[in-house]
Amino acid sequence: MSKLFSNVRIGSYELSHRVVLAPLTRMRAQPGARPGPLMAEYYAQRTSPGALLIGEATIAAASGNGYLGAPGLYDDSQIAGWKAVTEAVHAKGGTIFLQLYHAGRQSNAQLQPDGGRPVGPSEVPHGGVAYTESGWTPNTPNRALETAEIAQIVESFRAAAARGVKAGFDGVELHGANGYLFDQFLQDGSNRRTDEYGGSIANRARLLLDTTRAAISVWGADKVAVRLGPSGSWGDMSDSDPKALFSYVADELDKLGIAYLHLIEPRIAGNVEDDSRDQKPVAAQSLRAHFHGPIIVAGGFDGKSAEAIVESGDADLVAFGRHFIANPDLPERLRRNLPLNRYDRATFFGGTEAGYTDYPFINEEPLAA
Numbered sequence: 001m002s003k004l005f006s007n008v009r010i011g012s013y014e015l016s017h018r019v020v021l022a023p024l025t026r027m028r029a030q031p032g033a034r035p036g037p038l039m040a041e042y043y044a045q046r047t048s049p050g051a052l053l054i055g056e057a058t059i060a061a062a063s064g065n066g067y068l069g070a071p072g073l074y075d076d077s078q079i080a081g082w083k084a085v086t087e088a089v090h091a092k093g094g095t096i097f098l099q100l101y102h103a104g105r106q107s108n109a110q111l112q113p114d115g116g117r118p119v120g121p122s123e124v125p126h127g128g129v130a131y132t133e134s135g136w137t138p139n140t141p142n143r144a145l146e147t148a149e150i151a152q153i154v155e156s157f158r159a160a161a162a163r164g165v166k167a168g169f170d171g172v173e174l175h176g177a178n179g180y181l182f183d184q185f186l187q188d189g190s191n192r193r194t195d196e197y198g199g200s201i202a203n204r205a206r207l208l209l210d211t212t213r214a215a216i217s218v219w220g221a222d223k224v225a226v227r228l229g230p231s232g233s234w235g236d237m238s239d240s241d242p243k244a245l246f247s248y249v250a251d252e253l254d255k256l257g258i259a260y261l262h263l264i265e266p267r268i269a270g271n272v273e274d275d276s277r278d279q280k281p282v283a284a285q286s287l288r289a290h291f292h293g294p295i296i297v298a299g300g301f302d303g304k305s306a307e308a309i310v311e312s313g314d315a316d317l318v319a320f321g322r323h324f325i326a327n328p329d330l331p332e333r334l335r336r337n338l339p340l341n342r343y344d345r346a347t348f349f350g351g352t353e354a355g356y357t358d359y360p361f362i363n364e365e366p367l368a369a
Contacts, residue, residue, distance in 0.1 A: 002335070003307065003310050004307045004318070004334070004335075008294065008316055011221075011223050011258075011259030012171075012222050013052070013171075014050070015052050015095065015317075016049060016050025017048075017335075018306075018310055018316065018317040019317075019330060019331040020051075020054060020318065021052070021053040021319070022054060022324065023056050023057055023099040023175070024056050024321050025056050025067060025070060026039075026069075026350075026356060027349050028042070028069060028350070028356060029070060029081075032072075032077060032078070033071050034071070034072075035078070035082050038352075038357060040084045041088070041357050043089050044088035044089060044091070044092060045328035045361075046328045047092040047096075048094065048331050049093035051094045052095050052097070053094055053096040054096070055096060055097065055098050055169070056071065056099065057175055058072060058073050058099060058100055059071070059073070059074055059102070059103075060072075060073065060074055060100040060102055060157045060160040061074050061153060062074050063112060063113060063116070063119055064101065064156075066106045066111065066131070067103075067130065068111065068131050068133060069350050073100070073163045079166050082098075082164075082168070085167075086168035086170075095171075096169055096170055097169060097170060097173045097225060098161075098167070098171070099172075100157055100160050100161065100164075100172060100175065102156075102180060103118070103130070103180050104119060104142070104181030105181075106128050106130065106139060107130050107139060108132050108138070108139055108140045110133060111132060117140055117142055117143045119142055119143060120144065121193055122144050122190065122191055124189070126190070126235060126236040127235070128234070128236065131349065144193070147196070150197060153181070153207070153211070154214050157174070158215065158217065161218040173262060174208065174211060174224075174225070176249075178229055178235070178264070180235075181207075182211070183235075183237060184237075185204055185205075185207045186205060187237050188238075189236070189239055190236070201244060202248070204245070205245075205248060208226070208249065209256075212253065216256065221256055221258055221259070224258050225261065225296075226261060226262065227263075228249065228250075228263055230242055230283045231264070231282070243286065250287045250291040251291075254290060254292055259294070260293055260294040260296055261287070261293065262297075263284050263287065263298070265282070265300070266282060266283065283297070284297045284309065284314040288314050288315075294316040295316055296317045296318070297309060297314075297317075298319035298321065301320060302323070303337070306334075322343045323340055326340065326342060326359050327341050329362050332362060341359050341360060
């Protein structure tokens with residue numbers, strides 16, 4: 001039997017296969033960043049018995065939004081919509097982790113409370129776009145967080161994690177990749193601070209590690225995870241010594257005993273795949289020596305390459321994005337080596353049920369072989 005379809009333990013949970021739904025920004029939340037029935041249907045479709053699903057990037061603080069239509073858990077009014085999602089997943093035998101994020105400087109004033117400036121570690125010019133009522137819009141230049149404000153960021157994540165308990169999630173993953181706030185603090189291309197959150201690697205990792213401990217205070221370590229993108233350059237991200245940086249972070253997360261480490265491999269540059277980039281899973285291979293718990297990898301995998309990395313031992317599970325968008329029954333298709341539906345890139349971000357909940361299952365007419 002393929003190891004991809006063998007049991008594996010993640011924290012407190014025993015899973016029946018290793019094909020994971022990656023966290024995918026789909027921007028179908030209702031006004032007020034509230035999940036609606038369409039989102040519950042989407043996640044239920046992609047659930048199979050014993051499966052792990054990672055929810056899409058969910059806003060942890062009112063200042064943390066980078067995409068119109070993204071869901072949140074920064075307010076109690078958002079709990080009920082997420083509870084419908086988790087109940088739909090649990091009804092089909094799945095496990096679902098909440099992914100929390102803060103866009104940081106990757107935002108626009110149109111998405112900020114009272115039209116304010118986005119926040120980040122430092123005022124460093126950068127590119128990138130946010131999604132607003134005006135469509136894809138250049139980011140608004142950010143201001144640097146005051147040292148005293150950073151504790152409020154940590155508390156926002158702790159409070160959002162607590163709402164995740166009420167919403168019925170099975171655990172929480174902190175999004176430390178893709179050029180969002182944690183990543184901005186980690187990498188010295190964006191972090192020019194001179195206080196205790198800047199300069200040394202330990203200082204730059206402080207925000208992520210403090211927030212991880214805050215989430216652990218709510219959930220326990222075996223239900224908390226972190227996502228990192230050691231090769232990510234989305235949003236003009238860079239670091240002078242990424243190997244030392246991410247090795248240190250992996251070491252410190254290992255000491256905390258978290259449920260898993262989720263790594264984005266080099267083929268993915270932030271929110272898009274790049275076929276010209278090296279597809280070799282170097283992130284997992286490098287950080288396996290530093291993190292001894294379960295590792296999930298994401299980044300342009302297909303059934304064959306997913307099987308290979310699990311067999312190698314560099315990773316324990318593989319998260320799929322685009323193929324899971326187009327194939328709600330992806331684990332079964334991979335297990336039986338069946339053709340995959342073709343994904344429609346134009347419907348990835350925002351919209352209706354088109355390109356969201358209307359992809360056919362096995363034995364229904366496929367979109368393409």
